[in-house]
Amino acid sequence: MKLFLGKFFLFLNLFFVSLFGDTQLIKKENSDSNTTLLVIGGIHGDEPGGYFAASILATHYKIHSKNLWIVPNLNQESILKNSRGIHGDMNRKFSQLAHNDKDKETVEEIKKIITQQNVSLVLNLHDGNGFYRKTDKGNIFNPNAWGQTCVIDQCNLSNQPFGDLNKIAADIKERINQKLIEEHHTFDVKNTNTKFDDEAMQLSLTYFAVTNNKPAFAIESSKNLPSLSQKVFYHLLAIEEFMNIMDISFERTFELSEQNLVTILDNYGNLNINNNIFIDLTNIKKFLSFIPIKSESNAFKFSNPLGSVVREGQNFVVYIGNKKVTTLSPQYFEMLEPCKKEKGFDVVIDGKKFSLDYASDFFVHDDFNITRKDGYRVNVIGYKATGQVEESGIAIKLQDFDRRFSMDVDGLVYRVEFYKNDEFCSMSKVHFRQDNEK
Template sequence: MRLLLSFILVVMTAVPAFAHNPLDFSLHKLGNDPDGPTILVVGGIQGDEPGGFSAAGMLVTHYKITKGNVWVVPNLNFLSIIKSARGPFGDMNRKFAALDKNDPDYTAVQRIKEIIRNDQVDMILNLHDGSGFYHPQYIDELHNPGYWGQCVIIDQKAIEHPLYGRLSDMAEIAVRKVNAELLQGSDAFHLKNTRTREGDHEMEKTLTYYAIKHGKPAFGIEASKSFMTPTRTYYHLSVLESFLKQVGVEFSRDFDLSPRSIKQAMFSQVKLALYGGKLQLDLDNVRKYLQYIPMNKDLASKFEVSKPLLTMVDAPNGYKVYYGNRNLTNLSPQFFEFDDSLSSLRINVDGHTRDVAMGTIIDVDSHFCINSMDGYRVNIIGFVGRNNGAESGMLVRRKDLISRFSLDKNGRVYRVEAYRGEKFSGMVLVRFSENNALAVR
């Protein structure tokens, strides 16, 4: 139990809380090597390209940088991500040459420009998903020079830079590396040189060319939109890892580099915590609608997430929770004043009694029982025992719970809420093991 709680706390504090605008982009600095190289990775400049922003998100939560530094902005245009649109206010990747101060994207563009110009940043990788399959010669309708998928993009062959100026050479190394790891031969990558300064006025407006003009090596990475998101993410990470190794960044990751493992990692440990972690929602396989979630109007904008692509925004009848461009769930709140006097519940789990901190998820094989506490009442959401209004002191099995009140679609995770009078004191989640017998109701 102690190890489980420690893991949850590490995960939940890995990504900062949003105290103001939940759609501001976030910058995550991985590694602590002042003398080492620093690569800036940007995802989500266009919200209809989930392979790119998912790969950037995976860097934040599933990689450990052991030498050098990686700075990650996985959600540059967060509004476009949750809308699954190229850009609600126009294409942000065409706003880096000139931009009116009244443009809604102005603040975000100025912020990322400042990060790009930071003296510590040595190289920039901008992650995209593109249509079809780029090929320097016309092969067929899907493989030809008119497409952008499956390529590494440079604006020009080289720039003046003391270490990483040979853009074409570095891109070719990345292309050879990913082509040695193709899932199938037709997925091949190629180098695409847009020769931007020779008159490509559209590409002159892009993030990568802005970096080039400021003396920073920059590359675009494009995975094909013909693939599902985990496969796109696989190719992004394969190319990205080549660039990390080329500049001397060392790293480890906690998953195998395969679409299946990537999908498992992306959709595990998805959690939202509020009120300093006293209320935590496990969003793995979450139901589409969650009713009567205890919330406080003054504190609802302050939350912590386990993934940088996870956020919560206002909705007409509550809140919408998004993970990338997926609306994971919708919260219907019940507003309370909050009480901070209770830090834990004493719970007997499968015959063993322990103190369980608020916000914790505990695993249950057979049954649990919440110890009674003077001055507090416990509400086990979905419990149907003969409790006369008092749900502490009751032995609760999975068969005693109505499955439609669970957080998850499988009927395994349930809320245990504590109250002091009419004030909400905190919540613990109980998660029944998969082999626990369930009497369906």
């Protein structure tokens, strides 16, 4: 059973997240123009280059002029299963669709988004097999391959500012080929001539778009590229060149390189549970036990738009895209709602006193001591106490912890939980700094 999928963003650039039914639509807009680029990732759940590129576009890019809309995870259920389509190929459902098809709601929602009046150009992101070549050069490099292409359904679309599809695709090809990681990664234009030559493509998202007078392209990185970071690199490179052609002014928070993308892809962001637990998902252990939550109606919110939580048996499994990040074993409590409005707690850190908010992180070199507060009980998870019910008023060092209870794989982050009248209030985290950290 799929649970609440939160959308929670903590980034420098502001954007608006709306829902068409269950479809996540991220809007980065300006008032200077109605020109809008729509980028869609994840129509095939086993093509992570596309949907991870879309998520980075959502979280690490700022748009200064015109508009960018992003649907990062169109086929979310298939992404979780790393399947092309658990209910069949969603990209073959844009012409006719049975009333009882399980993808029907999602397909109808994305159709409504595509046909919005101010959508000027549509990009559908894929990872395709092999490396497209116009002549046959073997099993990987041949005309039947889809990888490393800018795909168009036809050459032109009349009476549209970006209607010269063939010229735009050729321009994109030339721009990308100037920035290749390896020489054999070359891009080319693949025109499927859909109306006359390709019945399967007549059922696709891009053909639906062009038949509704919307310029549309598919970008296909190669599944034969050796890493996810390379797939994402070429998708972002293509998207940026489309934004340049459309005069969409943008900036990103990083230099576009394969190595920087490795770092970004390894950063899974944060998970907020019920606004009283915040978990950094990067470098997290694969299993965390006794996480205090409500027995029902929990709100899971992510800083990464690909985040989701799935109930598996008694546990809650956390995913970023198709990557299983951690499993949370719950312990159910009544939640003390007013706790969020009260003053936080005092703590002595390395001999200095600080006042901290609930559900905050604090950093320690030597030891920390939570000041006692009337009516509250402190539970320091993993602290090897002897016969103590309440763990405030105690100076605690890193060596006092059982490393099995750390939240991170390095054994440096531990939970500090606050209770009032046996109701859970909030969880803070203590981070022990290593000797070379300031």
